[in-house]
Structures are given as C-alpha cells and as structure tokens.
Amino acid sequence: MAPVYEATVSAPVNIAVIKYWGKRDPTLILPTNSSLSVTLSQDHLSTRTTVRASPDFGGDRLWLNGAEEDVGASRRLANAIATARGLRAALEDQAGGGAVPLSQWPVHVCSENNFPTAAGLASSASGYAALVSALAALYELPQSASELSRVARVGSGSACRSMLGGFVAWHAGVAADGSDSLAEQVAARQHWPEMQALVLVVSDQKKAVSSTAGMQTTVETSALFAERVRTVVPARMAAMQRAIAERDFAAFAEITMKDSNQFHAVCLDTYPPISYMNDTSRAIAGLVHAFNAAVGRVAAAYTYDAGPNAVIYALEPDMRALVELLAYCFPRPADTAPEAFYPDPFGLFES
Ligand code: PMV
Secondary structure, eight states, X not given: OOOOEEEEEEEEOEEEEEOOOOEEETTTTEESSOEXXXXXXXXXXXXXEEEEEOTTOSSOEEEETTEEEOGGGOHHHXXXXXXXXXXXXXXXXXHTTOSOOGGGSOEEEEEEESSOGGGXXXXXXXXXXXXXXXXXXXXXXXXXXXXXXXXXXXXXXXXXXXXXXXXXXXXXXXXXTSTTOXXXXXXXXXXXXXXXXXXXXXXOSOOSSOHHHHHHHHHHHOHHHHHIIXXXXXXXXXXXXXXXXXXXXXXXXXXXXXXXXHHHHHHHTSSSOOOOOOHHHHHHHHHHHHHHHHHTSOOEEEEEOSSSOEXXXXXXXXXXXXXXXXXXXXXXXXXXXHHHHOOOTTOOSOO
C-alpha cells in the first residue's frame, strides 16, 4: 500500500482594529494599506484542518465541515496550495533526492470550524491560516510563522494575521512580488492579559456583498478612500502600536472605534453604497458610547467587519459590567436556549 502522510493543525480567528479594505494586487492579495488585529482564543473561534498526501490520491480534494467543496472552483485555494507546494519542492531540490517527494502528491484537506461558517465571523481567516499551517507541518517547511503568513495571504488577505497570536500587524509592503507584505507580532497576548474580546452575533445570515467584491468597488469609486489610505491609516498604525506598547486602553479603544467607523463610512461612500451594519449594530455602538459616558472614561470599544456582528474589546473587570448591561438591553428571545443565545463566559447568569 502507498504511504499516507498526515498533519493536523488548528488556527484562530482574528479581528482587526485597523481595517484592511482594498487590494493593490488582487491575485497576490497585496493590500492598499497596512492593518492591525487581535488574534482571538482558539477555544472559541477556530478552524481545525487535517491534510493528507499520498501518491494514490487521484487529485486534490477538500471537505469543509463535512461537505465536499469543488477545489477547482477556488483560484485562491489553488494558489495557496500551489505556493506551499513550491516551498516543499525547493526543499526536496535541496535534499537532492533524499526527501519524500510530497510536493508531487495530491492532497486531501479536511477542515472544520468550531463555530457556524456562515455567521460572518472571519471563517476565511482561520480557515486559510489552518490550511497553510497544516501544509507547513506536513511538508516540514522551515519558514517562520511570519514568513508563512505570505502563503496564507494569497488565500485570504486577513488570514495572514491569524498565523500569529496576540496583537498582529500586517505590513502592506511595497514590493510588487509581495515579499514584504506579511504579518508580524506587535505584542504577545500575555503583554496585556486583561484584554478581552466579546463577539455579539447580530445575524448569522451570509453577507450580501462579499469582501472581495466590496473592496474592489470601494477602490474604484470612493473619494474618501484615497485619503484614508494616504494619511489616516499610517498615522493610526503608529498610534495603535504605541497604545499597545503602553497598554493605554483609552487610546486603543478610541482608534479601534474610529477606524471601524471610517471603514463603514468608506463602504457607504462606495458607489453603489455598501451597508454592512444594521439597526442592531448601530444600537450596540450607541450603547458602548453610553457605557463609556456613564463610567466617565473610554472603557469599551466596538468594531464591525463586513457584516452586522459586533466585536467588543474591554479590559477585565469592565467587560463583566458591559456583559450585564448588554444582556439587560438585548434580552434573550423566549424560544432560545440560554447556552445557545449567550455562552456566558463569566458565569454571570442563571440558566
Ligand atoms: O480577508 P478578507 O477578504 O475576508 O477581508 C477582510 C476585511 C475585513 O474583515 C472587513 C477587515 C479586516 O482587516 O479583517
């Protein structure tokens, strides 16, 4: 029987506090601006991927949450696998025939999210990061996580940031070949242990405008967008890295909210306009501002990606107070199980 080589790796979701929106090269996925994110805990939102390689496999195949997907239908998936294979082929060349020719064998990929894929919760970020990490393990690639982030990037831009934990910057880079467009850790998670993220699922519907289609139209039609890329984001990247280094939550929170607001403003300035937030999203943003006003400091921040779901950042113990307030203002519908509606990480509520 022909040999089967296998590796399994999990990767987490990340949520940007300075948003990536716009590509200068859609094939290599090179962004128009740098971005910065927080990688969330693997326990709650992550993708677990197993890759297997064998000379007996008829071709590359992929199963996503148990259902087979058409590998040929996704150019990005093909690009990500081909890039990882290229790195393995280089390794085999160096070994001069002394390495198993894994780069020549088809792969089977089996990927599972521990959260609903369609819920608009950055599943492509954890998905491509898990795929690339699993291929790197299978192929025994010597590259660092930061170097491998370039491979995850060609699958989905934001995935490059999920290759690292803690606070992560994706440097836009200037090179046409994408060699300097990679993710780097700004600070480890332990640098700021009190920092917490709360995910509020406002809607689990698939988004109406994909990020790929949306950002392309923004680049082509928004007048505000050029200003964002030229002056706003570079200043915010520097200020955000300072806020993280100094553990200055008020500065971190203010930049996070302003950048989310500007990202959605640029979407509205796109023609035809793109509207990702809904009335509930806006009510949550209003509540965060009311909470901050009530406590007399900037104690919580909201951010929204290409969909209506909110992610809240706050430090312990402010997060506890905020969770109680949110549960009071957005009570659980009578037909929902408490654990399904509210996971209750703090054990604050009776079931
Ligand atoms: O990587 P994509 O194509 O899913 O784009 C993600 C874009 C945002 O989530 C809206 C912002 C970001 O930086 O993650």
